[in-house]
Each structure stands twice: as C-alpha cells, then as structure tokens.
Amino acid sequence: MLAHVTTLAGRLVASGGxxxxxxxxxxxxxxxxxxxxxxxxxxxxxxxxLFVAWKKVVPAMEQMYAERTAAIEGGMKQAEEAQAAxxxxxxxxxxxxxxxxxxxxxxxxxxxxxxxxxxxxxxxxANAEAGRITENATKQIAAERQQASASLRSEVGRLSTDLASxxxxxxxxxxxxxxxxxxRFLAELESGQIRPEKVGN
Amino acid sequence: xxxxxxxxxxxxxxxxxxxxxxxxxxxxxxxxxLIAGPLTFGAIGxxxxxxxxxxxxxxxxIIVGVALSMYVIWLRYGRP
Amino acid sequence: xxxxxxxxxxxxxxADEFTxxxxxxxxxxxxxxGWIEITRPMLVLVLVTILACWIMLAGSRNASVVPSKGQFxxxxxxxxxxxxxxxxxxxxxxxxxxxxxxxxxxFVLLSNLMASTPFVQNPPSARIxxxxxxxxxxxxxxxxxxxxxxxxxGYFKFMVPAGLAPAMVPVIFLLEAATFFLxxxxxxxxxLFGNMFAGHMLILVFVLGGEFLLFHDNWxxxxxxxxxxxxxxxxxIFEILIQALQAYVFAxxxxxxxxxxxxxxx
Numbered sequence: 001m002l003a004h005v006t007t008l009a010g011r012l013v014a015s016g017g018x019x020x021x022x023x024x025x026x027x028x029x030x031x032x033x034x035x036x037x038x039x040x041x042x043x044x045x046x047x048x049x050l051f052v053a054w055k056k057v058v059p060a061m062e063q064m065y066a067e068r069t070a071a072i073e074g075g076m077k078q079a080e081e082a083q084a085a086x087x088x089x090x091x092x093x094x095x096x097x098x099x100x101x102x103x104x105x106x107x108x109x110x111x112x113x114x115x116x117x118x119x120x121x122x123x124x125x126a127n128a129e130a131g132r133i134t135e136n137a138t139k140q141i142a143a144e145r146q147q148a149s150a151s152l153r154s155e156v157g158r159l160s161t162d163l164a165s166x167x168x169x170x171x172x173x174x175x176x177x178x179x180x181x182x183x184r185f186l187a188e189l190e191s192g193q194i195r196p197e198k199v200g201n
Numbered sequence: 202x203x204x205x206x207x208x209x210x211x212x213x214x215x216x217x218x219x220x221x222x223x224x225x226x227x228x229x230x231x232x233x234x235l236i237a238g239p240l241t242f243g244a245i246g247x248x249x250x251x252x253x254x255x256x257x258x259x260x261x262x263i264i265v266g267v268a269l270s271m272y273v274i275w276l277r278y279g280r281p
Numbered sequence: 282x283x284x285x286x287x288x289x290x291x292x293x294x295x296a297d298e299f300t301x302x303x304x305x306x307x308x309x310x311x312x313x314x315g316w317i318e319i320t321r322p323m324l325v326l327v328l329v330t331i332l333a334c335w336i337m338l339a340g341s342r343n344a345s346v347v348p349s350k351g352q353f354x355x356x357x358x359x360x361x362x363x364x365x366x367x368x369x370x371x372x373x374x375x376x377x378x379x380x381x382x383x384x385x386x387x388f389v390l391l392s393n394l395m396a397s398t399p400f401v402q403n404p405p406s407a408r409i410x411x412x413x414x415x416x417x418x419x420x421x422x423x424x425x426x427x428x429x430x431x432x433x434x435g436y437f438k439f440m441v442p443a444g445l446a447p448a449m450v451p452v453i454f455l456l457e458a459a460t461f462f463l464x465x466x467x468x469x470x471x472x473l474f475g476n477m478f479a480g481h482m483l484i485l486v487f488v489l490g491g492e493f494l495l496f497h498d499n500w501x502x503x504x505x506x507x508x509x510x511x512x513x514x515x516x517x518i519f520e521i522l523i524q525a526l527q528a529y530v531f532a533x534x535x536x537x538x539x540x541x542x543x544x545x546x547x
Contacts, residue, residue, distance in 0.1 A: 023409065025318065027308030031478065032471070034410035035308070041323040042405070042414030045330040049337075049388050050418070054380035057337040061359055062376065064344035071346050222369045225530055226537045233468050237460040245455075269456050276442050 157182040231274050238270025239263040299493045302485035307407055307478070322405040329391045329405060337387065362386050362532060370536035371543060378539055381422055385415060386532035389473065393524035396481050397517055404524070407477040409470070416470040419535040424462075427542030436542075469534055476527045480520045487513035 023033035160182060239262075246262025249255070309321035340355025348356055362383045367375040392411055396404035405411045427436045440457040441450055491509030494502040 022304040022306065022308040027305055027310065031304040031307070032409050032474070034413050035318075035320060035322075035408065036410075037317050038320060038322055038326070038405070038408050038410035039414055040317075041326045042411040043417070045326045046384070046388055046414055046418055048330050049333045050380060050384040052334050052337055053384035053387075057341045057359075058380045058383065060341040060344045061356075061363075062379070064341075064346065068346045222365065222533060225533055226370065229468065229472075229530070229534050229537070233460050233464045234456070236468065237456055237464040240464065241456055241459040266456075269452060273442070273453060273456055276444070 153186055157186070160185075227278060231278065234270045234274050235267070238266035238268075238273075240266065242266030242269065299490075302482055302489055304478075304482075306485065307403075307481075309403070321403060322408045322411070325395050325401055325403055325405045326392075326411070328401070329388065329395060333384075333387045333391050358387070359383065366529070366532050366536050370533060371540040374543060375536075378422075378536070381418070381539075382532050382536050385418065385535055386528055389415060389531045390525065390528035393473075393477055393528055394521070396477065396484075396524060397521050404477045404481055406473055406527075407481045409474050412470040412473040415473070415531065416466045419469065419538060420466045422535075423538040423542045426539055430543060465534075465538060469531065473527055473531050476523055480516075480523050484513055484516050484520060487516055 023029035023031045023035070025036055027035075242262040242265050243259055244262070246258040246260070246265075249258045249262075307322075310318055311321055311324070312319045336355065340352055340359070343349075344352060363375075363379060366386070367379055367382045371378055389406060392406040393404055395401045396407065424436075427439070430436075431439045437454070437458070440461055441454050442457075445453055487509050491506040491513060494506035494509055497503065
C-alpha cells in the first residue's frame with residue numbers, strides 16, 4: 001500500500017511534465033490548465049443559473065419574505081386593534097356603569113328630595129288643615145259665644161226685667177221702654193261705662 | 202509611522218459577523234496577503250536580477266514580501 | 282512472517298500491475314466534433330444546470346407565506362445563503378447581490394456534490410475550467426462594484442489602508458493591488474479546484490486500490506480490500522462534508538470580496 005501511495009505521489013509530481021496531466025484541451029497539460037469546452041460550458045451553466053436566480057427565484061423569495069414580514073406585522077397590528085377594541089369596550093362599559101351609578105344616585109337624590117318635598121307639603125297641608133280647624137273652632141267658639149252672649153243678654157234682660165217687675169210690682173215686659181232700658185244698660189255695660197265685677201268670660 | 206486610524210477592516214471596521222463566517226473570511230484574506238507579498242516582491246526581485254544579472258535580489262524580494270505581508274495583515278486585522 | 286512476505290510480494294506485484302489514479306483520469310473525452318470536444322464533465326455540468334434550475338424553480342414557485350414542504354427545505358438553503366453569507370459579509374445592501382451569491386453557491390455546491398452522486402462520481406469542480414469560470418464571474422462582479430462605488434482612481438486609493446507613512450504607500454499599494462487583482466481570484470479558484478481534485482483523488486486511491494486487491498489472486502489481499510473499500514466509504518462521507526464546506530467558503534469569499542468593494546471609504 002505504502003508503495004502505491006509513493007508511486008501515486010511520484011506520478012502526481014511527475015504529471016506536471018506534460019504526459020497525462022489531465023489539463024489543457026487534449027488532457028496532456030498541467031492539471032491547472034483549463035479545457036476550452038469545459039470552460040465555455042461552465043460559464044454558460046453559471047450564466048443560466050444566475051439568470052434564473054436573478055429573474056425568478058430571488059424576486060419570488062424576496063416578495064414572499066416581504067409578505068411574511070407584512071403578515072406578521074399585520075397580525076400584530078390586528079392583535080393590537082383587537083386589544084384596543086376590547087379596551088374601548090371596557091371603557092364604554094365602565095362609563096356606562098358609572099353613568100348608571102350616577103343615574104341611580106341621581107334618582108335616589110331626586111326621590112329623597114321629592115320625599116322631603118312631599119313631607120314638607122304634607123306638613124304644610126297639615127298645618128293649613130290644623131290652622132283651618134283651629135280657625136273654624138275659633139269661629140265656632142266665637143259664634144257660640146256670640147250666641148251665648150245674645151241669649152245671655154236676652155236672659156239677663158228678662159231676668160232683670162222679671163226681677164225689676166217683681167221689685168216694682170208691675171210688669172214691665174211689654175213695655176217698650178223697659179226694653180230700651182235694658183238694652184241701654186247692657187250697651188253701657190259693654191262699652192265699659194259700667195264696670196261689671198263678675199260678668200265676662 | 203503616522204498615527205494609525207482604527208478603522209481598517211475591509212468591511213469598514215465594525216464587524217458584526219458571526220464567528221465561523223468571520224474566521225473563514227479572515228483566514229482566506231490572510232492567506233491571500235501571505236501569498237501576495239513574497240510573490241509580488243519575489244517577482245520584482247527576479248526581474249531586477251535578470252536586468253542587472255545579479256542573483257541575490259530574488260530572495261531579498263521574497264523576504265521583504267513576507268515582511269510587508271505581515272505588516273499589512275497587522276495593519277488591517279491585527280489591531281483592536 | 283507471512284504477512285510481511287505478502288506485503289513485500291504485493292508491493293512488488295503492484296509495481297508491475299497496479300495503476301493508481303492519476304490527474305489524467307479527470308480528463309474524460311466522449312465525443313470530438315472537431316470544433317468542440319465534449320467531455321464527461323461537460324455533460325455533468327448540463328446535469329448540474331438542470332438540477333440547479335429545477336431546485337430553484339420548484340422551491341420558489343408559488344412561494345407563499347406559509348411554506349409547503351418543498352419550499353421549506355428550499356428556504357433552509359436560501360436562508361443560509363441570504364442571512365449567513367450575503368447579509369453577514371456584504372452588509373445592508375446585500376439584497377442586490379443575492380442572485381449572484383445564491384446562484385454561485387448552488388452551482389458550486391451541486392458541482393461538488395457530483396463527486397458523491399451515484400453513477401456520476403465525477404465533480405466538474407475538480408476540472409480547473411469550472412472554478413475558473415465561477416471565479417471569473419466573481420472577479421468581474423467585485424471589481425465592477427468597486428469601480429462603480431469608488432470611481433476609477435478612488436478604487437485604487439481605497440485599496441491602500443489609511444495610516445501609512447507616505448513613503449510606504451507605493452510599496453503597500455503594489456502588494457494590495459497584487460492581492461486584489463491576482464492573488465484573490467487565484468486562491469479562490471485554486472482552493473476549490475484543489476480541494477475537489479485531491480478529495481476525488483483520495484477516494485479513487487481507496488476504491489481503485491480496493492478493486493485491485495479484490496481481484497488479486499492472493500486471498501490475504503482480498504481481505505485487505507474490505508478495509509480499502511471501508512476507508513473509501515468513510516472518505517466519501519468525509520468528502521461530502523468538504524464539498525459542502527467548499528461551496529460555503531466559495532460563496533462566503535465571493536460575498537466578502539463584494540462586501541469589501543462595496544464598503545465605504547475609510
């Protein structure tokens with residue numbers, strides 16, 4: 001084996017000499033001399049591949065990458081939008097809740113105010129009623145007193161006339177004068193010209 | 202020597218390339234310089250030898266070439 | 282005793298009969314039309330072209346946001362070149378150069394893999410013409426970019442690193458120009474060629490050696506052939522790694538050269 005390798009190495013070195021180096025157009029040159037046909041084919045092959053890569057492959061791939069980036073960014077944007085929508089809904093809900101609370105408290109306030117008003121009204125009404133009743137009573141009492149006073153006056157007149165006639169001995173009842181006398185007396189009494197000791201309320 | 206500017210790598214100094222790529226690239230560039238120096242100045246020495254019919258200029262050219270190669274490598278890649 | 286005797290005799294025998302692989306084996310003419318000679322690597326190149334175009338078109342046809350299975354696998358390759366090579370090496374303007382880098386990568390990768398493809402077993406990239414063709418495209422591309430970006434004189438000025446003493450400028454310029462115009466394409470082409478050439482040669486050594494041992498009269502040699510074929514198989518696996526790596530390095534350096542030419546002046 002070792003011999004093979006050394007022979008090979010020797011041949012490799014020797015091959016630069018000219019016979020059978022594999023290079024050049026007839027395979028006899030140095031291995032680093034190109035074969036014209038292969039060089040042309042190589043350039044054409046690279047040209048075709050580069051052309052395809054330039055015209056078809058890279059544009060398609062780059063467009064796809066751009067779309068992918070856009071899709072990822074779009075997805076994120078969508079998520080952001082959804083989040084924003086959720087936040088808006090929450091805000092709206094909260095504002096509605098706050099509004100409802102405010103409304104409820106307003107209603108309560110109104111109710112309280114109304115209640116207070118009703119109570120005040122009722123009180124006023126009651127007061128008015130009470131006043132009225134009191135007034136009525138006062139009026140009635142006044143009327144009764146008037147009546148009592150009138151009846152008392154006539155009674156007192158009659159009594160005094162009776163008394164006087166009993167004292168005088170003659171009936172004064174039918175006398176116009178007597179009537180006038182009693183009335184005059186009573187009028188004087190009322191006007192304060194005569195101070196009654198025990199007559200009055 | 203004038204003061205050296207710190208920005209001399211071929212890609213403009215700021216190297217953000219990953220380790221393996223950078224290593225392969227650097228190795229290839231350094232090999233290029235190491236070949237270029239002795240070859241260029243060896244050839245110049247050889248030409249001068251032929252012109253002046255001397256024999257010592259080619260080895261001197263090769264040695265100078267190696268030194269210059271190393272200097273350029275140091276200049277481009279060897280400094281922080 | 283018997284083993285060493287067998288080995289010695291084997292060595293003697295092989296010196297007479299065994300013909301190992303030689304660089305000439307890579308030259309495989311098929312038809313000669315006079316004005317052009319068709320060789321087997323040329324047919325393989327046609328296959329590579331068809332295969333590359335088919336992969337690209339099938340992988341990117343109806344490219345959709347949610348990839349199909351085929352598109353998914355194609356995207357792995359495309360993404361590797363796009364993000365791992367082009368963007369890393371060229372920088373923000375990398376999209377312009379994607380067709381070039383990706384096409385070259387696929388071409389070199391398939392050319393290399395042809396070494397391990399059954400029934401083909403012959404990498405076009407082990408023929409110097411193919412690396413030269415690929416390098417020529419890179420060479421034209423990065424110098425075009427450089428001259429366009431910096432202007433004719435500006436590009437030459439751009440090659441010399443800043444911070445040099447004026448006396449050093451011409452010397453360093455000579456070195457840099459040689460690197461830019463000569464050594465870079467040379468190493469780019471020869472690296473690919475050498476790797477593929479040597480790798481294929483190595484496999485040939487084991488396979489041809491195994492074959493020779495297998496058909497040898499000596500029974501011990503037949504036993505050894507198993508080892509030789511086994512090594513050939515291991516080398517084949519190893520070579521697939523090298524093939525992919527070399528395609529990567531080729532595309533990486535192509536992108537790096539363009540990135541250098543595209544870089545802003547310092």
